[in-house]
Amino acid sequence: QVQLVESGGGLVQAGGSLRLSCAASGRTFSSYAMGWFRQAPGKEREFLATITRSYGITYYADSVKGRFTISRENNKNTVYLQMNSLKPEDTAVYYCAASAAYPTELRVGVRSYDSWGQGTQVTVSS
Numbered sequence: 001q002v003q004l005v006e007s008g009g010g011l012v013q014a015g016g017s018l019r020l021s022c023a024a025s026g027r028t029f030s031s032y033a034m035g036w037f038r039q040a041p042g043k044e045r046e047f048l049a050t051i052t053r054s055y056g057i058t059y060y061a062d063s064v065k066g067r068f069t070i071s072r073e074n075n076k077n078t079v080y081l082q083m084n085s086l087k088p089e090d091t092a093v094y095y096c097a098a099s100a101a102y103p104t105e106l107r108v109g110v111r112s113y114d115s116w117g118q119g120t121q122v123t124v125s126s
Contacts, residue, residue, distance in 0.1 A: 001115045002026050002098045009094060009120030012086055016124070020081040022096030022117055029077040030054070033101035035113060036070060036081045038092035038122075045095070045110050049081065054103035064090075086124045093119040 003025040012018055020036070035050040049060045049070035058070050069082040079096055097113035107113060 002029065002032060004096050004098060004115055004117035006094065006096050006117040006120040009122045011123045011125065014086060014088055014124055014126050016086050017082070017084045018086065018122060020083065020094055020096075020120060020122075022079045022081075024077045024079070024098065026077075029098075030074040031100060032098040032115075033105060033107045034070070034072055034079040035097045035099070035107055036068075036079075036094060037097060037110065038090075038094045039119075040092040043092075046092075047108055047110065048094075050106050050108060051079065052104050052106060053101055057104055057106065059106050059108065083122070086122075088124045088126045090122060090124050092122060094122050095119045 006022045008020040036048045039045040051070045067085045072079040096117045098115040099107040099113045
């Protein structure tokens with residue numbers, strides 16, 4: 001497994017932007033498909049975005065498509081989530097996750113992921 005640490009959360013006004021980072025430990029980061037999820041109080045963990053281990057193929061949930069962008073830098077063992085046009089309903093704890101995968105394999109479901117970070121709070125005020 002890989003250890004993951006998220007950062008970059010905080011309080012932002014509606015319409016604003018934040019960039020979340022997720023730093024991974026270990027030398028095998030490039031072996032993992034990476035994903036971002038969020039969980040609001042009283043709700044299930046929700047898939048947001050995923051990126052393949054190679055070639056940077058991405059896939060997004062409809063709720064964030066066009067507003068959020070996932071990217072990765074394998075030489076820095078880091079995955080990012082750029083969040084624009086934030087809305088109050090985006091308020092949640094955001095998690096990154098890693099899943100061992102083939103080079104162009106996408107991972108969408110919560111159960112597809114083996115390793116999780118501790119989460120970072122994002123609060124969007126109206």
